[in-house]
Amino acid sequence: MAEPLTGPRPRPSRRSRRPDHLRPLHPYRVLLASRLRSQLTYRTSFATDVLGTLVVGLVELAEVWVIFHNVDTLGGLDFASALLVFALSNVCFAVADLLVGHLDSLPTYIRAGTVDAFYVRPLPLLAQLVSSDISLRRVGRLTVALVALVVGLATAGVQWSVAAAALLVLTIVSGTAVFAGLFTTAGALQFFVVDGAEVTNSFTYGGSYAAQQSQQVFPDPLRVFWTFVVPTAFVAYQPALTLLGRDDGFLPGWAGWLTPVAALLTWAVAATCWRLGTRHYQGAGG
Amino acid sequence: MPATDERPGLRSGVRVFALLVAAGFRRHSTYRLALLAGLTTNSVFGLVRASILSATVASAGAAVGGYDTGQVLAFVWWGQALLGTVNLWGFQEVADRVRTGDIAVDFLRPLDPQLVYLAGDLGRAGINLLARGLPVLAIGWLLSAFSWPPGPLSWLLGVVSVLVAVVAAFAGGFAVNLLAFWLVEIRGLRMLYTVLGGFLCGLYVPVPWFPDWLGTLARWSPFPAMLQNPLDVLTGRVIGADAVATVVTQLAWAGALLALGQVLLRRGRRTLEVQGG
Numbered sequence: 001m002a003e004p005l006t007g008p009r010p011r012p013s014r015r016s017r018r019p020d021h022l023r024p025l026h027p028y029r030v031l032l033a034s035r036l037r038s039q040l041t042y043r044t045s046f047a048t049d050v051l052g053t054l055v056v057g058l059v060e061l062a063e064v065w066v067i068f069h070n071v072d073t074l075g076g077l078d079f080a081s082a083l084l085v086f087a088l089s090n091v092c093f094a095v096a097d098l099l100v101g102h103l104d105s106l107p108t109y110i111r112a113g114t115v116d117a118f119y120v121r122p123l124p125l126l127a128q129l130v131s132s133d134i135s136l137r138r139v140g141r142l143t144v145a146l147v148a149l150v151v152g153l154a155t156a157g158v159q160w161s162v163a164a165a166a167l168l169v170l171t172i173v174s175g176t177a178v179f180a181g182l183f184t185t186a187g188a189l190q191f192f193v194v195d196g197a198e199v200t201n202s203f204t205y206g207g208s209y210a211a212q213q214s215q216q217v218f219p220d221p222l223r224v225f226w227t228f229v230v231p232t233a234f235v236a237y238q239p240a241l242t243l244l245g246r247d248d249g250f251l252p253g254w255a256g257w258l259t260p261v262a263a264l265l266t267w268a269v270a271a272t273c274w275r276l277g278t279r280h281y282q283g284a285g286g
Numbered sequence: 287m288p289a290t291d292e293r294p295g296l297r298s299g300v301r302v303f304a305l306l307v308a309a310g311f312r313r314h315s316t317y318r319l320a321l322l323a324g325l326t327t328n329s330v331f332g333l334v335r336a337s338i339l340s341a342t343v344a345s346a347g348a349a350v351g352g353y354d355t356g357q358v359l360a361f362v363w364w365g366q367a368l369l370g371t372v373n374l375w376g377f378q379e380v381a382d383r384v385r386t387g388d389i390a391v392d393f394l395r396p397l398d399p400q401l402v403y404l405a406g407d408l409g410r411a412g413i414n415l416l417a418r419g420l421p422v423l424a425i426g427w428l429l430s431a432f433s434w435p436p437g438p439l440s441w442l443l444g445v446v447s448v449l450v451a452v453v454a455a456f457a458g459g460f461a462v463n464l465l466a467f468w469l470v471e472i473r474g475l476r477m478l479y480t481v482l483g484g485f486l487c488g489l490y491v492p493v494p495w496f497p498d499w500l501g502t503l504a505r506w507s508p509f510p511a512m513l514q515n516p517l518d519v520l521t522g523r524v525i526g527a528d529a530v531a532t533v534v535t536q537l538a539w540a541g542a543l544l545a546l547g548q549v550l551l552r553r554g555r556r557t558l559e560v561q562g563g
Contacts, residue, residue: 048474055481063490067338069497071345074338199323202330210334217341222333 027123028131039136049137057094057144060212061086075214076248081240082214084152089211089236090145092175094138100180102133103187107197110190116283125278126184158243167239167256174259175235181266182207182230188270188277207232216248223250231262302397303405310409321417324370328422332366336430339491351494352523356433360521361492363426365513368448370414372455372512373407374489376480380463381472387560400460400547407456415448436522443529447516450536455512457543458483464547467554483507488514494523511539 039046064086068079077085106129109115118128158164186200193199211232215223227233227250234255241247242256315321339358343350353361380403383389392399426432435441462479466472484490487509496504504510515536518524524532 045471045474049477052474052477052481055478059481059485059490062485066491066495066497066500067342070350070495071342074345075341193319193323197323198320199326201323202327206327206330206334209331213334213338217337218334219337222337 028127031128031131032134035131035133036136046137050140052140053138054140054144057090057141060090061144061148064212075216077214077216080152080156081244083148084156084158084243085214085236085240086212087145087149087152087236088171088175088240089208089232091142091149091172092235093179093208093211094142094145095172095176096179096183098135098138098142099176100130100183100187101138102135103129103183104197106187106190107194110194110281113283115281119281119283126274129187156240156244159245164243167242171235171239171256171259174263175239177263178231178235178259178266179204179208181263181270182232184270185266185273188273191277191281203230211235211237213237215250227251231266234259234262299397303401306397306402306405307409307412310406311413312409313406314410315413315417318417321370321414324414325418325421325425328366328369328418329425332363332422332426333429335366336362336426340430351492353492353494353521356431357521357523358492359426359430359432360434361517361523363423363430363432364517364520365489366426367415367419367423368451368513368516369489370418371411371448372451372516373410373459374455374480374484374487374512376459376462376476378463378476379403380460381466381476384464384466384554384558385470387558390558390560393555398551400544400551403460404453404456408452411452433522435520436525440519440522440525440529443533444516444520447519447533447536450533450540451512451516454508454536454540454543457540457547458508458512461543461547461550464550464554467550467557483509483512486510487512488517492517508539508543511536 064079064082067074068082072078074082106115109118118125118132121128153168182204186204189200190197207226207230210218210226210230215226215233215237218226223233238251239256239259242253245253247253247255336359339353339362340355343353343355343358350358380389380399383392389399392402395402435444458479462472462476465475469475486493486504486507488504493501493504493510493514504514515532518532519529
């Protein structure tokens, strides 16, 4: 029901009296809150979904575990160090997936023509899309990754110091940014290849899979690719080496501090692609 | 067609089945860009997986679980090539038709619904094998020379094994879809089936690498019949009589899953209540 046109208007609360231009984040907060509420409404369905992503995380972990059931070291790492690499990468991926993973569904919006609705609203397209959904169900996978991270950090022989703690925090933040940048780039490319959405999976999900590994398993050309083209080597492996006070002769030991640089470069590419993509979009007509 | 009999005879039944396979083939060949995209993704994942699994064998310094380097590379690339062919991700179409009541239309058709969907899936498998599987295999072979099947018998059994794997994976997915007769929402269940099934069928690491208890669990599940078994035959991990036994096991699982689908279909048909007028 619309509010009555006459009669006393409800007194505005102190908060809402602030002019709109001082509350630029307000629309996003409202959008997000409504999204989160809607996900939590159907409790059984939500619980099943969380359980689902929890199992996905466990199965990914099981892969590492099964391999180390057969060998003691893989790519120069023992199980504890490999667990650290796996966990760092997975924490970053799970957070990025939670925040912007739903950009994956952009081809569906494009095909259905619903992207047009986002274009006409007076907010940036990317910000609207990102805040249009936060996939809370993905906390299942994040939980597995966090537990693995604690175990990895405790057992791999990290030489703790203020610098090490700072590196850990810096890595998780920038590593998440790297994956978020890859998701955004992938989303931007959907404007060009609507039916070929899966092609971008090769560097989003493929990149995440590569990031979980000791980079020493890769032959040189592939290693160069995952380090300098799609820089997922900096998400987990290089920082882990730095945390453990080691280097493998491919990059110097301090290379683990370069994750923010990788994040910045990824975001430069993502921003360019996003701009090109949104300008390329011609609308669905009608 | 002369209407000599009310029911479709065996010959016309086979003809309809073949037509449906061809239709499935054509339907899925429309999405050329999607096929190309799938090919790219399968190849990139193949490269990463080949690196990890061959590094494992190198680290062990000997064959792991019966796989030497050439065989583990064959395991990865045949596996990547069969990913689009064998439908391990399952499907939602039948569950949606159950929920909306459209399945009632399928029951009215002269051919059994399970056969109709199986035919469509075989067509889908065919185009995916040709347009996606074979190129992935070629790319894999150019990048890392893996071992080919060790003899004509392995090739022959390999082809049969892939076909049975397609049927088994379809039958499993179909049975899961039919649970929609009793459950309103099967999304979570499908996800669990896909993730656990993917692991137990050898999609991530070969089943012979599993610790004993997990290996036993996998072998008592239908999932290895959907991927691990054809890979066993094609990589030459099992040969001769063992390979024949592998395919027979697969046939048993495929048969069991198809039978389960028939039971669910019949029970579900009695439960089904379609609203409308």
